[in-house]
Amino acid sequence: MNWKNTPERWGPVSQLLHWLIVVLLVVLSVVGLSLDSLPKTPKYFWVYDLHKSTGLTLLALVVLRIGWRLVAGAPRPLPGTAVWQARLASATHGLLYLLILAMPLSGWLYDSASGLRPLRWYGLAEVPKLSAPNEQLADFGHEAHEWLFWLLLLVVIGHVAAAFYHHIFQRDDTLRRMLPRRRRTASGGS
Structure with a gap:
């Protein structure tokens, strides 16, 4: 099995990283958008720490993913x-990478500059500040985190829309190149 990307399609490592990042982005978005509505109980801080980790x-x-690419x-x-x-x-992919890097960095900056209790990555290791x-840097980090989220959401919507446009209307392999290959049955069909 070839783990690298080929000229025709994304390889399994790129596919795994892509879809894992997608799942984490969805989870982080849902949790992040709901944080303000949660009561400030010990469970809130557990969810908040989980979001940061x-x-x-x-x-x-x-x-x-960038290194692998x-x-x-x-x-x-x-x-x-x-x-x-x-x-x-190509520009959209570059912007996606930039925004997905900037989002957690802005959150980390906000956490660091806020002077909050030390962040422990999943409770295992303390994350350096x-x-x-x-206060001004914390405000900047918080504002940047929120604005970057909405910008990332717009770019992701465009990315997904383009993939579905190619799949449904162009009927090309743009989307299929990022999906695992279908296994062939014993009769040779898919």
């Missing part, structure tokens, strides 16, 4: 893809 996990996975390459644009579409797809307590 999962955000840092997402950060690590995105760094890993540098090592494994990326598939070529599908034959017949207009140059402007290929460039737009990015700054000393600083």
Whole structure:
């Protein structure tokens, strides 16, 4: 089995990282949007710490995904893809990586500058602070975290819409290249 990406499709490592990041983004979004409505009980702080730990996990996975892409390459644009579409797809991917990196970093900055109790990654290891307590920096981190979320949501919606447009209307392999291959049955069909 080839673990790297081929000129035709994303490999299994890229697919796994992609879909794991998608799941974490959905979970983090749902939890993040509901944090303000939770009562400030011990359970709130547990959920908040879980949100922060999962955000840092997402950060690590995105760094890993970018590193893997540098090592494994990326598939070529599908034959017949207009140059402007290929460039737009490439720019969108770059923006997605940038935003998915910036989101947890802004949250980490907010946590650090807020002077809150030490963050322990899933209760296992203390996470270093990015700054000393600083109210203005904390406000900036919080504002950036919120604005980056909404910007990321818009770019993700565009990314998903483009994938479905290609799949449903163009009937090309854009979406299938990021999905695991279907196994063939004994009769040779899929």
